Amino acid sequence: MFLTSAVICSVWILVAANEAPSVRVEPPSAVVDVGNPVEFNCSATGYPAPRIEWTRGRGQVMPGDAIIDNGVLRFRAASVQHEGQYLCTAVNVVGSDRQTATVRVRSG
Numbered sequence: 001m002f003l004t005s006a007v008i009c010s011v012w013i014l015v016a017a018n019e020a021p022s023v024r025v026e027p028p029s030a031v032v033d034v035g036n037p038v039e040f041n042c043s044a045t046g047y048p049a050p051r052i053e054w055t056r057g058r059g060q061v062m063p064g065d066a067i068i069d070n071g072v073l074r075f076r077a078a079s080v081q082h083e084g085q086y087l088c089t090a091v092n093v094v095g096s097d098r099q100t101a102t103v104r105v106r107s108g
Contacts, residue, residue, distance in 0.1 A: 021090035044090035057085030
């Protein structure tokens, strides 16, 4: 008498597909009085997780009092120098995406 045994083994491999970034900026624009705070939140999806960066539009230098932390761009006290466009860019190995935030400052 011959005894045979069979072993059936299943192996599942989870492979994550790379995905280009997709950016969302909230709010997309803000109108604020001089001296009041203003902030924009930039979030991005994608795989691998994208790196988020804020820059100023039209080649302008980012104001020195800009606070950038964990995707948030903040000005504690808005002034006329803050008026304009800011770009949130997300980059990973697959590609990049960006959205614009616009600040308008009311004086007086």
